[in-house]
Amino acid sequence: MADTLSVLAAGLLTGLSLIVAIGAQNAFVLRQGLRREHVGLVVVVCALSDTVLIVAGVAGMGALIAGAPTLVAVARWGGAAFLVTYGLLAARRAVSGGRLDVDDRGVRTSRWVVMSTALALTWLNPHVYLDTVLLLGSIGSSYGDSRWAFALGALAASWGWFAALGYGARLLQPVFTRPWAWRMVDAGIAAVMFAVAYMLVRGA
Template structure:
């Protein structure tokens, strides 16, 4: 039981820790201190649902109906291209008022929609959670639920540590240049993922 939980925890962390669309988004919102709790909760809850679906056997459904992933692939690539372009535009703005306290606060609904799109339109999320974790869970048979709980725990811990821990990086983001660099990095990450989806 504990072994299954720890295996799920380890695999969950290994999959989620790589820089991705969700992580870059949460990092920036954490730096801006905008609705961090709700956005972290949405990412973690979404992962939890997908992990449970994978463990419950939906990985076979996804594998037998590749059009599900293909649909998400093209929608996701389009969204990431537009979202990445927005960050590139922000990076090249001439305005110097980029300190976190001076940034205009984005409405919660808009951020929630972006967060949901970054999660549910990203095929990598399905492959990591539903397919990969779902497939690995079959090795644990009667203790698969504890494996799932471990993977889910990793998701919740990671997103909340990233979101609320970002504020400790604020001293690095007191200049406009640092925010421009962050926007450039996020733009590159978004476009990189979009290209990888289409290749």
């Protein structure tokens, strides 16, 4: 029992160390949380995606992806293109200005657009595969028969983090009713998107 708990804790801490880092996915979850717009959908999409990737990695998919450089290259350049596009949209919002529509009378983004964006930011980002499939998969596999306890800990980190980020963002909502604050968020999101895209291209 003690060994299982230690492996669970290892999975939890390793998962948090990889997931909490600021990135394109987290920036989007934060923005939706501040807007209070389809937050549950975004959290579930991101966490379920992580679930599929972590389970695949622990099951041995990481080794298969590592042996397919063409697939990695396509994902790298496609992900970079998407991130640049999303970054440009965020930059345009930062320049044009905006506000947080706390009374829900503003223009709302459709559920399908939000879901497709969350899916794209997850599945078109090669860093996701490197972190969840390759890294977590290889670490989890090192635990042998206890690898699924490690995977469970990593899954708990993912679900807990996305829920905390998405629903906890509303605590900052009073600050973000000010247009300048919202501009700063969009400017920060644009910077994150461009930085991640640059790192992807540089590593090509």
